[in-house]
Amino acid sequence: MAINTKIAQAPIRELRLDAITGYSGSVHDLAARTAPGCCLSNRERSFAQTSSCSSGCAQTLLSGIVDAAVVNHAPLGCLGDSLYQNIGYHYGQFHRNWPYSNVSMISTNMGESDTVFGGAERLKDGIREAWRRFKPKAIFVTTSCASGIIGDDVQGVIDELKDEIPTPVVPVHCEGFRSRVWATGFDAAFHAILTRIVKPPEQKSKELVNIINFRGSARAYITDLFARVGLKPVFVVPFATVGELERISEAAASLTICGTLGSYLGTALEEEYGVPYVKSTPPHGFAGMDAWLRGLGQAVGKEREIEALIVEEKRAVQDDLAQVRQKLAGATAVIGMGPGFSLSYIRVLEELGIKVLYAASWHYDQHYDHGSQPAITTELATEHQDIPFGIGEQQNFEIANLLKELKPDLYFSRHPGSSVWAAKQGIVTIPVMDEYTAFGYRGLVNFGWRIADALANRRFVNNLAQRVRLPYQQWWFEQNPYHFLSQEEAA
Amino acid sequence: MPDVVEQIRNVCALGALQSVAAIERAIPIIHAGPGCGQKLWSALSSGNGFQGSGYAGGHSVPCSNSTENEIVFGGEERLRETIENSLKVMDGDLFVVLTGCTADIVGDDTGDVVRGFREQGAPIVHVETGGFKGNNYFGQELLWESIIDQFLEPADAVEPGLVNVWSVLPYQDPFWAATLETIGNLLKLIGLKPNLIYGHGQGIKSVRSIPSAQFNLLLNPWLGLKTVQHLERRFGIPFYQYPALPVGATETGRFLRGVAAYAGIDEALVEAAIAREESRYYYYMERAADLFFETRFKPGHFITIADSGFALGLSRFLVNDLGLIPEAQFVTDKVPDQHRERIEAEFQDEVAGIPSPVIFTSDGGAIREVIQGLKFRERPLILGSTWDKVITRELQGYPLSVSLPVSDRLVLNRSYAGYDGGLTLAEDIYTVILNSFQ
Ligand code: SF4
Numbered sequence: 001m002a003i004n005t006k007i008a009q010a011p012i013r014e015l016r017l018d019a020i021t022g023y024s025g026s027v028h029d030l031a032a033r034t035a036p037g038c039c040l041s042n043r044e045r046s047f048a049q050t051s052s053c054s055s056g057c058a059q060t061l062l063s064g065i066v067d068a069a070v071v072n073h074a075p076l077g078c079l080g081d082s083l084y085q086n087i088g089y090h091y092g093q094f095h096r097n098w099p100y101s102n103v104s105m106i107s108t109n110m111g112e113s114d115t116v117f118g119g120a121e122r123l124k125d126g127i128r129e130a131w132r133r134f135k136p137k138a139i140f141v142t143t144s145c146a147s148g149i150i151g152d153d154v155q156g157v158i159d160e161l162k163d164e165i166p167t168p169v170v171p172v173h174c175e176g177f178r179s180r181v182w183a184t185g186f187d188a189a190f191h192a193i194l195t196r197i198v199k200p201p202e203q204k205s206k207e208l209v210n211i212i213n214f215r216g217s218a219r220a221y222i223t224d225l226f227a228r229v230g231l232k233p234v235f236v237v238p239f240a241t242v243g244e245l246e247r248i249s250e251a252a253a254s255l256t257i258c259g260t261l262g263s264y265l266g267t268a269l270e271e272e273y274g275v276p277y278v279k280s281t282p283p284h285g286f287a288g289m290d291a292w293l294r295g296l297g298q299a300v301g302k303e304r305e306i307e308a309l310i311v312e313e314k315r316a317v318q319d320d321l322a323q324v325r326q327k328l329a330g331a332t333a334v335i336g337m338g339p340g341f342s343l344s345y346i347r348v349l350e351e352l353g354i355k356v357l358y359a360a361s362w363h364y365d366q367h368y369d370h371g372s373q374p375a376i377t378t379e380l381a382t383e384h385q386d387i388p389f390g391i392g393e394q395q396n397f398e399i400a401n402l403l404k405e406l407k408p409d410l411y412f413s414r415h416p417g418s419s420v421w422a423a424k425q426g427i428v429t430i431p432v433m434d435e436y437t438a439f440g441y442r443g444l445v446n447f448g449w450r451i452a453d454a455l456a457n458r459r460f461v462n463n464l465a466q467r468v469r470l471p472y473q474q475w476w477f478e479q480n481p482y483h484f485l486s487q488e489e490a491a
Numbered sequence: 492m493p494d495v496v497e498q499i500r501n502v503c504a505l506g507a508l509q510s511v512a513a514i515e516r517a518i519p520i521i522h523a524g525p526g527c528g529q530k531l532w533s534a535l536s537s538g539n540g541f542q543g544s545g546y547a548g549g550h551s552v553p554c555s556n557s558t559e560n561e562i563v564f565g566g567e568e569r570l571r572e573t574i575e576n577s578l579k580v581m582d583g584d585l586f587v588v589l590t591g592c593t594a595d596i597v598g599d600d601t602g603d604v605v606r607g608f609r610e611q612g613a614p615i616v617h618v619e620t621g622g623f624k625g626n627n628y629f630g631q632e633l634l635w636e637s638i639i640d641q642f643l644e645p646a647d648a649v650e651p652g653l654v655n656v657w658s659v660l661p662y663q664d665p666f667w668a669a670t671l672e673t674i675g676n677l678l679k680l681i682g683l684k685p686n687l688i689y690g691h692g693q694g695i696k697s698v699r700s701i702p703s704a705q706f707n708l709l710l711n712p713w714l715g716l717k718t719v720q721h722l723e724r725r726f727g728i729p730f731y732q733y734p735a736l737p738v739g740a741t742e743t744g745r746f747l748r749g750v751a752a753y754a755g756i757d758e759a760l761v762e763a764a765i766a767r768e769e770s771r772y773y774y775y776m777e778r779a780a781d782l783f784f785e786t787r788f789k790p791g792h793f794i795t796i797a798d799s800g801f802a803l804g805l806s807r808f809l810v811n812d813l814g815l816i817p818e819a820q821f822v823t824d825k826v827p828d829q830h831r832e833r834i835e836a837e838f839q840d841e842v843a844g845i846p847s848p849v850i851f852t853s854d855g856g857a858i859r860e861v862i863q864g865l866k867f868r869e870r871p872l873i874l875g876s877t878w879d880k881v882i883t884r885e886l887q888g889y890p891l892s893v894s895l896p897v898s899d900r901l902v903l904n905r906s907y908a909g910y911d912g913g914l915t916l917a918e919d920i921y922t923v924i925l926n927s928f929q
Contacts, residue, residue, distance in 0.1 A: 047576030050554035053526025075592065075622035076496060077503025080530030083538030083896040086878070102855075102881050107496045115596055115623050125493035133497065133856050145524045146592040146623050149562060176524035177558050177593050393525070396551045397580055416537060417529070417550035471518065471547035473582045484576060 003194075003268040003369055008155070009173035010191040010264060012054075013181040014042070017263070018366035021180045023391035024482040027343070027359070030389055031381030034366040034373060043485040051362075051393035052415075053176030055142055056081045057185030059105070060214070062140045062172065062192075064089060064238025065245065069104040069136035071126040073119060073154065074144030078176075079107040084416070092215040092239050104134045115150050123147075123157045131165050137242035139169045140192055148175035170196040180393055181363045183260050183338070190265040193237065193245055194272070201250040201273055207232045209296065210254040210269070212262040214238060218436035218443070225313075229305040231296075236265075249273040253299035255292065257435045258282055258340030259374050260365065267369035276300075279368070281376040282340060285348035286314070289440035291375070317445045324448035325353040331455065334406055334422075335359040336399050337414035341432065343376045345412060346387060348438045352448045357406045360390045360399060362415065390482060396421045400470060401481040403427055409455065426465030428454050498855025498878040500823045500895050501663065502534050503592075504620035506627030507634040509535045511587045512548035513661030513668075515694030518583035519548070522570045522601060523591025525556040527622070535627070539895045540665030540902030553577040557593045566599045574608055574615070584695035585642070587634070588617040595621025609641070614695075616641040626825050628714050631660055635718040638698065645726055646703030652684045653704045654754075655728070657715035659736065661689050664801060665897045669906035670736070674710060677743065677909050680764045681751050702726045708750060710736065711800040712837060713830040734837045736804035739812035739913025740772045772910045776812075779917055783813075788924045790889055791869030792818035796858060796879055797894035799824050799834050805874055805893070806838065808913055810845055815872070817847035818865060821858050823894065826851055855879075862886070872920065889923045 003010075013019035022043035023030065033040050055078060062070050063085045072079045082105045089103050108126040110119050123141070130139050141154055154171040161169065174188040209231050211222065216235040226233050234240070236248060248254075253276045254269050256262025266277035278295035281288045290310060297306030331354045335345050342361040349356050367373055380387075392398050394415055403411060403425050411422035411429045419431040430451055432438070438447040505527055511519040521528055532549050536542040544551060555573045557566050570588070577586065588605050605617035618637040620630045656674055659667040668690045675685035686704055688697045707719040707730035719730035731753040737746040744765050751761040783789065793815050795802045799822045809815045820838055835849045850861060858875075859882050871888040873879055877898040883890035892899050893907070907916045 046572045047580060048554060048556050048573070049550055050521060050523075050528025050552045051525045051550070051556055052529040053524055056526055056529060075503045076499055076501065076626060077505055077527065077531055077534075077591075077622040079496075079499050080502050080506075080532075080534035081526075081538075082499060082534075083898060084533040086896070087538060087898050100881055100884070102498060102878055105497065106856075107499060109494055109496045110623050112624055122493075122495065126495045129493060129495050129497070129856065144592070146596065149593065149596045176526040177562055180525060180556065180558055182525070393556070394550055417532065417544060420544055420549075421551065469546070469582075471551060471581055471583065473580060476580045 002271050003264065005191070005195050005268060005272065008171070010187040012179040013184045013187065013363070013365060014179060017368065019181045019363055020366070020391060021363045021393045022485050023364065024485060025389060026386045027346070027377070027380050027384070027389045028386040030364070031373070031377045034377070036373065039366060041488065043488060045392070045395070045484045046486070047484040048393070049396055051180070052182040054179055054182050054185030054188055055144060055174040055176055057182050058142055058172050058174040058189040060085055060088070061186060061189040061237045062142070063103040063105055064092065065138070065240060065242060067136055067241050068138040068140060069106070069130040069134045070140050070142060071106050071108065071123070071130050072142045072144065073108045073110070073123050073126065073147045073152065075110045075146055076107050078144045079105060088215055095215065095217050095219060096239065104130070104136060106130050110146055115146060118150065119147055119152050120157050123152065123154065124161060127158070127161055127165060127169055131167065136167060138167060138197060139165070140172050141169060142172045143175050145176050148177070168196050183363065186261055187264040189237070190268070194265065194268050197242060197245050198249050199246045203250060204252070205250050206252050206300070208251040209233050209300070210248050210251045210275070211235050212237070212254060212256040212265055214257070214261070214435045217434050218439050225309065229302050229309055231300065249275060251275050253278060253296055255296055256282070258338070259368060260338050260340035263365070263368040263370070270370070277370065279370055279372070279375060281379060282344050283440050284341070284344045284438045285351045285444045286441060287347055287351065288344055313441045317441045320445045321448070324445060324452055327452040328448060329353045331355070331410055332357050332408045333410040333412060334403060334408045335412045336394070336418055337412070337432065338362045339364045339374070341414050343374070343380060345432070345438070346380060347376070347384070348444065348447070349412070351444060352451065354410065354451070356387055357408050358388045358390070358402055360392060360402070362392070362394050364391050394418055397472060397476065398481045400425065400472060401477055401479065404477050405481070410451065421470070423461045424464055424468050424470060426461050428458055428461055430454055492854065492857055496854050499534065500853045500855070500876060501825065502531055502627045503622030504625045504627060504630030504633065505589055505591045505622050506531050506535055506663070507618065507620050507630035508552065508589050509548065509662035510631055510634055510660070510689070511589070512545050513689040514585065514698060515691070516546060516583050517585040517587060517695070518553070518577070518581050520553045520574060520577050520586055520588045521591060522555045522566060522573070522588060522594045522599065523557060524593045525554070525558070527591040528552045528554050534896070535662040538898050539662065540897045540900060542662060542665060542902065547581060547583065553581060562593060562597055565597060566594055567604050570599065570601065570604050574604065578608070578613055584614060585698065586613065586615040588615065589620045591620070592622045595619055595624065614642070627663060628660065628824055631714065632717045636721060639721055639725055643699070643702050648703065649705055650684070650700070650703045651705055652682065653686055653700065654678055654683050655686045655688065655701050655704045655707045656710065657707060657718055658710035659800070660714060660798070663895055664798065665895065665902040666906045669904040670908040673906045673908040673912060677747060678750070680768070681747055681756050681761050683754060702728070704728055706731055706754070708733070712803065712834045713799065713826055714824065734800065734803060734834070735807055736800045736908055738804040738808035738907050738916060740769050740910060741811040742804060742807045743909050744769065768910045772914065775914050776917070779921070782921060788928070790815065790872035790924065791867050792816045793872040793874065794819050794821070794862065796821040796823060796873070796875030798822070799826055801894065803837055805907070805916070806847065808916065812913055813917065816845065818871060819861065820847050820849045821875070822849060822851045823853040825853055889920070889927060891919055891923050
């Protein structure tokens with residue numbers, strides 16, 4: 001089960017974590033059938049809509065490292081999402097009061113002749129230009145479908161440039177076609193960071209805590225919270241420097257905002273350098289935050305201080321929570337998010353008094369890198385009534401079908417290009433774009449009020465639903481939402 | 492400088508899927524890896540004016556999401572089932588199958604698969620747009636070649652006055668939708684019937700009526716030339732080309748006179764229309780004059796960083812209508828070599844007779860290095876992309892995002908084309924200037 005940092009690339013999630021993208025059932029069923037020792041086989045789709053690929057996830061993380069550069073060895077289109085990453089980068093700079101700069105990314109701009117003769121020269125140009133223009137502390141070379149299929153030897157090119165480029169140049173294997181699970185790209189990026197950037201600890205810290213996250217909008221709050229128990233957060237990977245990443249092996253513990261994101265890095269740091277990785281449920285809502293903070297307390301030996309913090313923080317928002325729960329009582333919801341959020345938000349919404357009718361997850365890891373089932377799955381299976389659950393790579397047509405059938409008051413989604421479709425169906429839609437939405441106690445209450453506001457005025461979605469048409473034929477709405485999933489293989 | 496690209500301003504050939512999405516009730520089906528659709532939509536739509544998913548775009552585009560299996564064993568079976576089920580699930584008038592890198596490198600016979608469905612009567616065409624073959628301008632030309640060859644039928648008769656409009660590249664230009672409406676309205680002013688093909692109220696019937704047009708209007712210095720030439724060969728439709736997107740009164744007047752002369756429209760009618768429009772235009776421009784002449788914040792020299800047709804239009808407006816001085820013009824649409832000299836000459840063709848250096852590049856690093864080498868005595872006005880705001884701020888200049896990526900503005904029905912477009916651009920420029928200190 002251990003993470004192997006001796007190999008060139010992280011195995012894809014389908015192989016490493018038995019990740020699946022096709023399933024229809026319920027949370028209890030899923031928990032039972034993916035319990036240790038069991039394994040669910042994937043159900044393929046014979047019809048699908050465009051999803052996302054691992055290079056996007058890899059580049060989202062790497063483009064955010066402030067003094068590194070990314071060279072994408074690909075035709076121009078594969079850097080299409082750099083625009084979106086640049087928006088995210090500016091968003092993070094805004095939260096830090098930093099001056100605006102752009103992500104440092106270069107496309108090698110592969111063309112037809114490169115697919116015939118190989119793209120080595122272009123890749124050299126790209127690496128040289130990245131060095132000349134940005135003088136980065138590290139250069140990450142991300143691969144693509146084109147460079148992967150034609151078999152360009154990225155490491156070979158890097159080796160040839162060794163004497164010329166005085167900074168680490170690191171290959172990141174994130175060809176889109178290798179995996180249906182875009183989160184595989186996180187692992188590709190972490191593998192590169194772990195194997196080539198992170199250094200063995202020189203001096204272990206008692207106060208530094210790695211927080212594996214995306215844009216870090218709750219940075220100020222967490223810094224304040226941790227200061228009260230004598231800890232200091234280090235936010236990785238975006239907005240960290242290469243120098244900070246070199247030393248994450250010295251931290252007292254690692255936490256993550258999302259198990260899907262943090263599994264590879266957190267586990268590897270624990271296995272290689274003894275940095276405890278908190279494997280609790282994510283810190284969404286009250287129960288999630290309790291578990292997250294307690295996990296941290298245990299890891300750093302500050303159980304008592306953490307308990308006091310929990311009591312204080314909870315007390316501060318208790319009345320507010322009661323009020324907003326009243327407002328939301330009786331509302332129904334459907335969830336569509338990545339697995340790090342989808343299951344956890346079942347509990348978040350119920351803490352707010354909202355009834356969850358269905359949850360869909362964009363993929364599912366049957367176990368994490370540390371070997372166990374995601375904690376949230378186990379907890380929902382034991383402490384909670386069963387809820388219908390499905391898995392698909394953000395298949396909007398399946399969600400549209402589900403929503404038409406279930407008619408919830410609310411749809412909660414995470415990932416660009418999903419929530420708008422529910423809004424077009426006249427359903428009040430709450431996108432959970434920021435990873436610190438519903439973060440802990442205060443976050444939960446603030447989130448609750450945001451939902452209450454959305455429910456209080458439904459004009460925009462109502463207007464929209466009356467006027468726009470969905471791109472589906474009536475036939476589709478008469479089918480089962482998971483009509484196109486293949487039959488389960490007999491065990 | 493090597494042919495690598497920092498800060499992309501255009502995408503790969505598969506970007507043509509957004510041109511399909513720009514045709515009402517047309518549905519792209521992509522035979523590609525799982526990430527292409529998301530990346531291209533990010534670049535062309537959501538990261539560029541937040542243009543939205545539209546009817547069947549964004550993450551609702553049917554896709555084979557090809558993985559290892561399709562690479563090793565070929566993806567034709569997977570494509571066949573994707574198309575078959577797309578036709579059952581998706582409600583559309585025209586389906587366009589576009590391929591990405593995976594399918595084209597592996598060598599799937601997409602044409603054969605699609606032909607099977609077409610022969611059974613499905614309104615479906617295919618185009619091989621593997622990203623390595625070229626950029627999205629190239630993809631656009633391939634797309635229309637496919638639609639012309641695989642879908643259009645000769646017309647029974649020519650419809651007098653009907654003009655097909657080939658101009659801005661949808662989604663690449665975030666203002667495309669309203670710009671097309673504006674061009675349509677300008678053509679109506681002089682009695683022509685525009686066939687805009689893309690955007691609101693168009694759709695399949697506009698596509699089908701392409702062969703019956705009296706002529707094609709190519710409102711671009713190069714993009715679309717292949718398409719109108721192909722239409723000329725195939726259906727005998729002649730074309731009229733005007734290179735610059737007309738912005739403001741001077742250029743719009745020139746454009747209208749040009750197209751009217753070509754179409755043989757009565758000169759008096761055209762002059763009357765222009766006079767009417769100019770009178771209204773100057774009613775508003777006169778108001779702006781107080782600010783222009785009494786502000787301490789008149790911009791210094793200007794720079795445009797945009798696709799050729801748009802850059803030309805912007806530059807001519809700023810020189811000919813507003814009386815500003817150009818510093819450098821960056822042309823970012825990867826203009827094929829054979830068109831460059833002519834486009835350079837067009838940039839010198841200002842009514843005011845003021846020359847301006849033209850630089851063909853889409854590499855943000857190259858642009859930045861040129862700009863850093865320039866000397867500005869006053870705060871420059873830089874009409875470019877959101878990427879360029881960083882260098883503009885360093886120069887204490889005035890940035891306005893007008894070309895991909897426009898990620899700091901929501902673009903709905905804004906356009907800088909025509910008479911109103913010139914006024915809108917003047918408003919936007921001075922909003923930036925006045926906002927910079929209050
Ligand atoms: S370059 Fe190829 S793999 Fe990349 S987005 Fe374009 S078609 Fe897809």
